[in-house]
Amino acid sequence: MFAYVRYPGIYPHVYWSTQLLGLFFGCGVLWEIYRGALSPFPGARRFARNVLAILVTVLLLKATLSHGLWTQNQAILTALDTERDLRLVQAILLTAVVSVFAFYSLSLGRNLRSLVFGYGIFLATSVVNLAIRGQLGERFQPTWQFLQPSLYILVLCVWSAGMWRYSPIELPRIGLRIQEDYERLARSTRIRLRALKSQVNKGIRT
Amino acid sequence: MSSIVLYIAGGLLLTISLLRILFHRETEDEFSNPLRMGEHSVGSFSDTRLSAQIFGSEDWEYVVACRSKPIQREFLKVRKTLALAWVRAAKAEAQALMGAHRAAARTSAHLEFFVELRIALAYFSFLFFCTLLSLVIRIRGPVELQVLVNLTDSRSERLYEIVGQVFPVAGPFEDEFSGMQPVRKERH
Numbered sequence: 001m002f003a004y005v006r007y008p009g010i011y012p013h014v015y016w017s018t019q020l021l022g023l024f025f026g027c028g029v030l031w032e033i034y035r036g037a038l039s040p041f042p043g044a045r046r047f048a049r050n051v052l053a054i055l056v057t058v059l060l061l062k063a064t065l066s067h068g069l070w071t072q073n074q075a076i077l078t079a080l081d082t083e084r085d086l087r088l089v090q091a092i093l094l095t096a097v098v099s100v101f102a103f104y105s106l107s108l109g110r111n112l113r114s115l116v117f118g119y120g121i122f123l124a125t126s127v128v129n130l131a132i133r134g135q136l137g138e139r140f141q142p143t144w145q146f147l148q149p150s151l152y153i154l155v156l157c158v159w160s161a162g163m164w165r166y167s168p169i170e171l172p173r174i175g176l177r178i179q180e181d182y183e184r185l186a187r188s189t190r191i192r193l194r195a196l197k198s199q200v201n202k203g204i205r206t
Numbered sequence: 207m208s209s210i211v212l213y214i215a216g217g218l219l220l221t222i223s224l225l226r227i228l229f230h231r232e233t234e235d236e237f238s239n240p241l242r243m244g245e246h247s248v249g250s251f252s253d254t255r256l257s258a259q260i261f262g263s264e265d266w267e268y269v270v271a272c273r274s275k276p277i278q279r280e281f282l283k284v285r286k287t288l289a290l291a292w293v294r295a296a297k298a299e300a301q302a303l304m305g306a307h308r309a310a311a312r313t314s315a316h317l318e319f320f321v322e323l324r325i326a327l328a329y330f331s332f333l334f335f336c337t338l339l340s341l342v343i344r345i346r347g348p349v350e351l352q353v354l355v356n357l358t359d360s361r362s363e364r365l366y367e368i369v370g371q372v373f374p375v376a377g378p379f380e381d382e383f384s385g386m387q388p389v390r391k392e393r394h
Contacts, residue, residue, distance in 0.1 A: 043314040047322050050319040088212075091216050092216060098220075098226075104312040108227070113228075120220055127216050127220075131209070134210070
């Protein structure tokens with residue numbers, strides 16, 4: 001805002017360079033969501049890690065193959081295209097992480113839920129807006145100029161409301177109960193097998 | 207134009223996932239453990255004789271032989287309700303099994319990715335066949351659906367088989383692990 005008001009001439013440079021910085025911060029937010037939600041659940045974390053590794057490999061492969069097909073004229077990427085593509089990658093990764101949360105029914109807690117929801121709104125709307133802006137060009141510019149800051153304010157409201165007070169993730173107690181049951185089951189099976197084995201041995205000896 | 211569709215689809219997919227976790231509420235039922243659900247078991251859906259009777263054509267042929275339209279209508283109405291109840295019961299059993307598996311798997315340090323992937327695929331294909339079966343029952347009626355029912359059954363068996371390999375739970379009817387009984391009594 002300072003650059004926009006005092007030095008409007010340099011504003012586009014400031015805007016696009018900070019957007020790039022924003023992309024890196026976005027990766028940090030994704031990492032925090034992954035780490036914060038999955039650290040109490042080693043199984044779900046392992047599954048998510050594999051899913052993300054596969055997705056990143058596929059996306060890198062696709063980027064490499066597409067790059068090989070570019071002609072010199074097609075290879076000119078604007079900052080808007082770069083941002084749109086990187087936001088799409090982040091959106092795909094966040095969708096995968098959120099799907100793992102849903103599949104394993106992980107309780108996120110109020111803080112993390114708002115972080116995921118706020119950043120998710122930001123990513124989903126950014127991808128769609130940037131795609132439409134890229135397709136329609138200048139015609140969409142006035143709408144985009146209104147939509148982007150409005151949605152950003154909405155995201156800040158979601159984050160502020162969700163993170164106003166600290167609320168830790170509640171671990172489900174039933175998970176511990178089921179683990180306990182499973183261990184009891186395994187133990188009783190081992191005891192039965194041992195008893196059976198000793199009876200068989202006795203029978204062979206007699 | 208095709209590229210814009212891809213971006214919009216990406217945005218929509220993320221929005222749907224977010225809405226799912228926003229409106230998702232954990233309930234105790236979701237984690238109900240099949241190891242301790244003996245008395246709450248929803249029914250004998252895996253009994254093939256029952257499914258053959260509900261979805262087969264034998265009863266229908268008998269009713270048709272009576273040549274009474276009101277009886278045929280009433281029969282189809284009752285049989286549709288019964289068939290839909292069978293599908294619901296099958297889904298509830300699978301959901302209970304998956305609830306227990308998920309509760310154990312998410313905290314397990316020895317989880318195998320490809321086994322989990324197979325379980326997820328088996329579960330979703332089972333849910334797909336259940337939804338398809340419900341749809342067909344509603345549109346076409348429950349008679350002569352044996353092929354589709356067998357397909358759904360085979361998906362269910364596959365799911366139990368894969369989950370059983372990593373998490374040996376009792377089958378829906380046989381209490382293979384009766385050694386668990388004292389533990390169950392202690393806790394209730």
